[in-house]
Amino acid sequence: MVAIASFWDERKLLVFVTLIILACAAMLLELAAVRRGERSPFDQFVPAIVTPVQRAVSLTFNAVIGEIQTLAQAGTLGRENAALRQKVQRLASANERLKDQARENVELQRLLRLAQTKSTLATAADVVGYTPEAARREIAIDRGWRDGVRRDAVVIDDRGLVGHVIDAGGHDAHVLLITDPTSSVPAYLRSTKSWGIVTGTWRRVRMKYIGQDVKIRPGETVVTGRGEIYPGGVPIGTIREVDRKDNALYQTAVIDPAVDFNSLRRVLVLETR
Amino acid sequence: MEALNAADVHERLRTGSGRRDARLDPQEAEISVPPSFGVLCALMFVAIIVQSTVLQSVSLRGAHASLVTVLLVWTGLRCGVVAAGWLGLIAGLAEDALGGSGTDVVGTTLAGFSAGLLSVRFFSDSLPVFLTAVAGATFLRGLAAYLVMEIGLGERGLFHRLSHEWAWQALLNCAVAAVALLVMRVAAHLRRERA
Incomplete structure (x- = not known):
């Protein structure tokens, strides 16, 4: 009797069928939620855990990049002498922080002017994350319906139109960017x-x-x-x-x-x- | 004609007629233990966080590297079908919850499962196999996302633009995969040296 070797043994087949059924069910749930403009159960649960981490990572990353830029600028001055270098480094670091604050101030003033010219209420929000895969163009912001952010709210920055809110959780919301083909x-x-x-x-x-x-x-x-x-x-x-x-x-x-x-x-x- | 007895022939065959082949010498090898599923889930969480924040500032013609794809393929090759399939499902759910709108879960599950199927046929530490699998998984995920967008969300005419992005993303993913595998090899080498 000859044993027939099967690549698709029973266990693999069972796992494959189970995974495909679960994946399709999850996809259909997501698509149904998208059509209704609501959040699926996963959309309510996962961002509650991930968004604070994303926010912390984004802030840390931006701070590290800022520091690296500051150090790079201070490095060019370091050739003069060691004592002066330390002083210059401190000044450059402080200067960068002030510049950042000044830039932020200008940005906020522009946003405020823009909000006033639109004569409507507006909520400022920080961008905490992007969609992990490139098929959709979305961002996550750190304001949700508890802050007055609703579905279909228009999102702008000081330069122009960013997109609109497609779903809002308690403390976060997803914004569909105008670069997404479905926009x-x-x-x-x-x-x-x-x-x-x-x-x-x-x-x-x-x-x-x-x-x-x-x-x-x-x-x-x-x-x-x-x-x-x-x-x-x-x-x-x-x-x-x-x-x-x-x-x-x-x-x-x-x-x-x-x-x-x-x-x-x-x-x-x-x-x- | 030289007459040979059996013992003489056996000895000559065993020693390769006096020439020693270095490849036949016993070498020290490390037995690699695949990480547990909990560790893989933690790595996947980190990959998703990094991908959705830090890596967004690095793009090649609009495409971003996908650490999730690289990790899924590595898991598939190293841990097999079951672990990679489940990890793909979990990663896809997380990605969709963070803004994929249902376009990712099927692709990641299929990519993980397919990479796992390769583990029984190929040596998991082979760089060419790893890179080919990563490129294939990138296209598979892209194709699945495209089909969901086309059929599920009713978006038409995306293939041409998406396919360009897949190509650039495959290139980026392969670069990340190559660096990751080389780093792991160097780390393993250093561990051996220390031992």
Whole structure:
């Protein structure tokens, strides 16, 4: 009798089937929660543990980077003499801290002015984390519904539009960035008032459905149009290039976002209208 | 013609006709014990935290390195199907809870399980096998995420843009994997030296 060697022995098969069933069930739960705009049970449980750790790591990392930069600057002065070097290092370190505070002050003043011009209530929040995988473009902020942050609230920083809140927990919320391909923002060109829809392309954003007769110049500013979620007049970015085909109904423009999404630190969440 | 007796032939074959082959000499080898599942979960937690904070400032044409993928593949090759499959499921759930919206869990589970299947066929410490598995797992995870976005979330026309990102991410992941494996080898070597 010949024994048939099976690669898929019974145990592996059982594990595989169990894992696939559990993974599909979890995926369906998540998708259903996304469609309802709510949080799945995992979304309520995991961020409660992870967000404080993310916040601590982000703060530590930023502090370490700041110190490294400070030391690098102080290092160039260290050639003069050892005593002076120590003094300069202390001064440079203190100077950097002051600069940071000054920068932060300017940033907060700008945010405050922006909030006042929008004549609406706003909540300042720190960015504590990004989505771990690149398929979605989302950030986590350290303010939730206990702080007045609601689903669909618009998020901006001092340079322009960041995105909108897609779900809010007690002390944290997830923000869908405008660079995510599932994001759609009504927008218009500031100079010609021509409307279109801005969607994400992961690294940049693209303005679609611009009429063929509209003349678009690179460098033009694109701002949000007043819509169901978004207030009007928030800068989105500037036109980088235009894709115009004679046989197409509309033209499309590639936009450089006003916001640098890789260095987001503090944002402002506008109250849901 | 030279006449050979049996004992003489046996002796010549055993010694390779007088030439010694260094590869046949006994070498000291370390028996590597796979980490426990608790340790793997702790490592995965650290990987997710680092990936969602520190590593976001490092990108290559918009793609970020995925420590989760590298750790999953390493677990698969080192610990087998069961541990890697469960770890993939847990990692996917955590990633989705942190903003994946359901696009990650199936991909991570499949990636972990597939890497575990390789462990019975290939030597787990082989760098080429590890790198190939990491690249494959990156594409597998990307493809699963794409299918969920296309079918589950109704987003169309993402393949072209996503596929470019997978390629860059695979490159970054392979670089991380190579560095990690080399660091582990150096650490093991140093441990042996000390012993």
